[in-house]
Amino acid sequence: xxxxxxxxxxxxxxxxxxxxxxxxxxxxxxxxxxxxxxxxxxxxxxxxxxxxxxxxxxxxxxxxxxxxxxxxxxxxxxxxxxxxxxxxxxxxxxxxxxxxxxxxxxxxxxxxxxxxxxxxxxxxxxxxxxxxxxxxxxxxxxxxxxxxxxxxxxxxxxxxxxxxxxxxxxxxxxxxxxxxxxxxxxxxxxxxxxxxxxxxxxxxxxxxxxxxxxxxxxxxxxxxxxxxxxxxxxxxxxxxxxxxxxxxxxxxxxxxxxxxxxxxxxxxxxxxxxxxxxxxxxxxxxxxxxxxxxxx
DNA sequence: TTCCAGGGGTAGA
DNA sequence: TCTACCCATGGA
Numbered sequence: 228x229x230x231x232x233x234x235x236x237x238x239x240x241x242x243x244x245x246x247x248x249x250x251x252x253x254x255x256x257x258x259x260x261x262x263x264x265x266x267x268x269x270x271x272x273x274x275x276x277x278x279x280x281x282x283x284x285x286x287x288x289x290x291x292x293x294x295x296x297x298x299x300x301x302x303x304x305x306x307x308x309x310x311x312x313x314x315x316x317x318x319x320x321x322x323x324x325x326x327x328x329x330x331x332x333x334x335x336x337x338x339x340x341x342x343x344x345x346x347x348x349x350x351x352x353x354x355x356x357x358x359x360x361x362x363x364x365x366x367x368x369x370x371x372x373x374x375x376x377x378x379x380x381x382x383x384x385x386x387x388x389x390x391x392x393x394x395x396x397x398x399x400x401x402x403x404x405x406x407x408x409x410x411x412x413x414x415x416x417x418x419x420x421x422x423x424x425x426x427x428x429x430x431x432x433x434x435x436x437x438x439x440x441x442x443x444x445x446x447x448x449x450x451x452x453x454x455x456x457x458x459x460x461x462x463x464x465x466x467x468x469x470x471x472x473x474x475x476x477x478x479x480x481x482x483x484x485x486x487x488x489x490x491x492x493x494x495x496x497x498x499x500x501x502x503x504x505x506x507x508x509x510x511x512x513x514x515x516x517x518x519x520x521x522x523x
Numbered sequence: 524t525t526c527c528a529g530g531g532g533t534a535g536a
Numbered sequence: 537t538c539t540a541c542c543c544a545t546g547g548a
């Protein structure tokens with residue numbers, strides 16, 4: 228099959244690889260990274276239910292998106308794929324104000340020179356909520372495994388191995404909680420996951436409306452969910468362009484002790500106070516510190 | 524075996 | 537508001 232593809236133009240401040248490696252999301256199914264070809268794959272389920280692979284790579288004038296399972300997409304389909312890729316890479320973020328603000332802070336010039344700050348997300352908030360939930364109170368390797376097992380519950384592309392999209396809220400809500408727990412092995416998180424899926428499937432919450440909320444609104448909305456606390460809500464806020472929340476987790480605490488406090492563990496209030504100087508960018512600066520501390 | 528990881532809910536002070 | 541305890545899981 229002769230596959231289709233297109234190029235999404237990007238601003239000079241955009242860096243494909245920096246965005247892909249902005250945190251561990253590239254390791255969570257249905258994402259996968261091919262280091263040899265420099266391609267980020269995402270298995271996407273279209274609005275009409277079809278399962279398609281999106282292969283994103285750096286191009287001279289932007290990001291190239293190849294569609295290996297699609298010969299000739301309609302203009303509507305191409306628009307849908309383009310929107311998904313733009314969301315995944317947060318291509319529309321303008322970080323000029325961030326870089327300008329950071330010039331006033333000594334020791335942070337690398338953010339602008341290395342074009343850091345853009346964060347990889349999923350094409351929909353539901354999937355990011357689930358994945359953030361799966362990062363709570365467990366080692367990262369377990370988050371990766373839970374995500375992989377959960378992905379097996381998603382729609383598959385026939386006759387193509389390991390090509391499954393992330394499950395929809397409806398498909399998760401339709402499962403029995405015990406059945407879900409056995410499939411995902413997500414422990415006590417399974418009940419929270421099922422509760423979230425049910426609320427979305429039954430229209431109790433509208434995640435599209437959440438995308439239009441301001442930082443405080445989105446933070447409060449996420450925290451209203453069972454299983455989502457300050458860390459989870461702050462992480463979601465950061466991934467969706469709101470940086471005034473410092474999402475403190477064990478990685479943040481370890482980074483703060485090592486880089487900013489002479490190896491001494493600091494309390495969460497102390498960490499919050501430390502990042503206050505970065506104003507509305509504090510949540511992003513903290514995460515960039517974490518990623519730099521762990522060697523990107 | 525025990526500890527703990529990209530935490531959060533709940534009860535009781 | 538703060539603390540203690542509990543929660544499933546699995547690697548170290």
